[in-house]
Amino acid sequence: MNDDAMDLRARNKQATREAISHAALRLAIEQGPHGLALVRVHDIATAAGVSPRTYNNYFSSREEAICSFQADQSRRAGEALRSRPAAEPLHQAVIAAVIELYTNPEPDKAGLRMIMSTPELEGEALKAFTMAEGPLAEAIATRTGTDPGRDLFPAVTAAAVAGAIRVAGRHWLVPGNTESFATILRRALSCVVPAAPPDDAQDR
Amino acid sequence: MNDDAMDLRARNKQATREAISHAALRLAIEQGPHGLALVRVHDIATAAGVSPRTYNNYFSSREEAICSFQADQSRRAGEALRSRPAAEPLHQAVIAAVIELYTNPEPDKAGLRMIMSTPELEGEALKAFTMAEGPLAEAIATRTGTDPGRDLFPAVTAAAVAGAIRVAGRHWLVPGNTESFATILRRALSCVVPAAPPDDAQDR
DNA sequence: ACCCGACTTTGCGTGCCGCGCACTATGTGC
DNA sequence: GCACATAGTGCGCGGCACGCAAAGTCGGGT
Structure with a gap:
């Protein structure tokens, strides 16, 4: 960079x-x-x-060496979200940030298949995706003005987003699928990212 | 059993x-x-x-031996959701099932802390939690009448739930926290589980 | 009651791996 | 150009996963 x-x-x-x-x-x-x-x-x-x-x-x-690229990419998730305009609603910002991060450039299908469908690599692959959660949660907390120490919303949403990315990847890899990764990502993310944290997110 | x-x-x-x-x-x-x-x-x-x-x-x-218990528990997630009354709305059923599964009996805090906060165990721990996703997605698909082959909703939701459980666990482990695990779980899950799949979940 | 066959446990040997240590090579700043 | 910090390397040790084959254990049929 x-x-x-x-x-x-x-x-x-x-x-x-x-x-x-x-x-x-x-x-x-x-x-x-x-x-x-x-x-x-x-x-x-x-x-x-x-x-x-x-x-x-x-x-x-x-395993660590093989998945290193994926891990590096995940580390940039927080930064990607922060670089979205502050006025953008959370769900739009998250979706745009993730799509930007994961489709520029278009990921290597063979590489992704390798790290996502090799049992011995599974643990390391999950670690790689999970690395996005910390920074993402931080960025979400900043954007929504919530306190990550008390509210679960940022961390839970970050985990959900990371999960959605994983599922989207799996879906993209199924044989015969012709959709673009961006399309699948958008669909997956819209299942889990609300427009704003629920009012009761910080209830007791 | x-x-x-x-x-x-x-x-x-x-x-x-x-x-x-x-x-x-x-x-x-x-x-x-x-x-x-x-x-x-x-x-x-x-x-x-x-x-x-x-x-x-x-x-x-x-690692596999140490996390085996956690993995076994995750495998039961699908069954737990299926055993909820069919009339119950999705979010209630999921929350009830997860709480039943993870607080009966109350989990061993030392064990959970060990597997969730030991770097060398991280990969295996994530694998253990992730094992809940497959069965959970199946059960969610059945309950919502969606086709897991085409719709992303069941798999994405399952991943989000698994993520929420992980985050809840982390939060429960922070020193000085006096809340019950059930309470935290409920809060975490309500951040991600909608009452029903969005109408556009099966678009395209 | 007994025995045969299936399954489990165990000991042993092998190849690979992670890593500490000490040495060398390289290039950086004064 | 020199001295120092930092990266690369060779060597050796302890440990682990696993194939293989012998020994032990148990269950079902007669």
Whole structure:
């Protein structure tokens, strides 16, 4: 993003990280959802042009490396919502932010399929999606003027949004589906995001 | 549950499974969220009165063993919703079912804290909660007469409910909180469960 | 009451992995 | 150009998941 803001050293570090993560995902996709056990750490490291020891200076498991991209994306969710105009009603802002974040660029279907339909990756994939919740809850709280310490609304809504994104992803991956991801996302999100927090959200 | 319906052999198997799972959780709690690495497979097996090799005939990781109880509970979510009277509106039925499932008996705070606030357990814990979604979505689809193949509403709602339960759990665990889990659950769920699917849920 | 067959538990061996430690290489700021 | 901070690497250890085959255990049929 803002490479200039980073130390040259930090930029190299970031580059290695991405090289490893990218290599891991690529190799995983090559083996498919049922051959993940065949992706050896040594292969990932070699493909990334790095020693195996260095690989796990960055990631402490194959799963983490493979899902790293997804996790990074989730971390940006809060920022995405904050960048929406303040006047926009909550549900519109959330939907627009999520669609912007998840369809620009159009996600890699093979990658998403890999991380969402490989049992050994399931836990890490869920962690990746869940990472969006914290920042999202913060942003929602700011936008609705609620106190995240007392009101459950921001956190619950954030969790619901993350869940909707997951479900939309699953639906997008079903064979023969021709809808765009954006369309599915919009449909999924409108099932859970209200226009405003209910008046009784902060009741005792 | 219905022990009589099971072969004696199956009952023993179930008993060993529970012994291992229970021992694993107990040892994990003893070490606390930051000492999980000290819980060796050998210890779990010994505490359960079983050989290490047998332990991983049942579970393929410590995490899985520790969270097994939570996973089992999640599996019952669909059944819990189905057992509500058909006349009850969706949101009431869901809230009642979830509260019944998660507060009878009152959950073990130490256990929940362990599985929800230990980073190494996070993935498995999320998997455990997510297991409620499939059955829940089925039950919601049945109750609302929607087709889970085309409509996103059942799956999205199920995911939102699971998310709300997680958030409620987190909130219940914050130090100094005196509310009952049932109260928090009710508040969290009412943020996401509508009385009925929106009319446009099955559009397109 | 007994035995045969099915199932469970266990011991052993193997390959892989995560990580601590110490050393080297690289490039950064003075 | 030099000294220092930081990233990359080689080595070794402890632990774990799991395949395989032997031993133990239990249940049902006669």
